[in-house]
Amino acid sequence: MPELPEVQTVVNALKDDLVAHRIVHIKPIWPKVLYNFKPNDIIFDGKENLIRDVTRRAKFIIIHFQSYILAVHLRMTGKLFFSASDIIPKHTTAVIDLDSGEKLIFQDTRKFGRIYLYPDLTPIHIRHGPEPLGKNFSTKWLHQALNERKRNIKSLLLDQSFIAGLGNIYVDESLWASGIHPCSISDAIPAIVIKNLHGNIQKILSAAIAAKGTTIINFSFLNGQSGRYASQLRIFGRYGQPCINCGRDIEKIKVAGRGTYICTNCQNTYITKR
DNA sequence: CCATGAACCTGGTCGC
């Protein structure tokens, strides 16, 4: 599923065709897809249902209306794309009809994805850390935040309430680029390494956005278009292949409950724990 | 405070 770069890519692709149009109907196909509202809770009066903007916060696609927002979370396998056809694709969990006649299809094989209705962004902001590409994410902040806790670094970077938008792929990429073992304890990482980590997170996310995200196996979005960052992955998914930096075989272990790719030669600057 | 595992779902892959 999409992490920050993939969600941003979806937002960039959909925005122009959504803004200034109206939602005329929202139809749940999978009963649980509308997390906290019913279709009729949206006001279809011509002013309230006009889409004002489409943005991203954390891994949410935010559709802005005058008095509320719709927040779409794609979770693992969700996809959001336009369709002009009357045929509803397999695994569609919701259909949003627009006044343009197009439909916004929410397709989600594993059905984990949800759509939320909120008055504004507050409920999302309070449960999420800073945007890694935003100005609140500074080296200083990261250093202090890591030192205030004693947590496994991978688990911490995956924690959306700590920092928003990172997922399994980009955490592995960022830790490898920084020479940090994913089992490192947050407050044991030296300042200079934290500085590198900060820069690498921003560099990797920016490059991934520029490449329109990563595609692994089945993940595709945007009407079949897929991202090009897959070819730039340095560590993720490269089990058994030589490390680009040192040539040692890349290993796969489990950290924070997630499959984790590491080069034990390059990622050895961590302190504690194995 | 932190770590772990299960739950939510479906489908693909791998080994036998």
Place this chain on the structure above:
DNA sequence: TGCGACCAGGTTCATG
């Protein structure tokens, strides 16, 4: 070809 085990880019909740 079939079947079971295991895995998957995420998040939340219960438990120790």
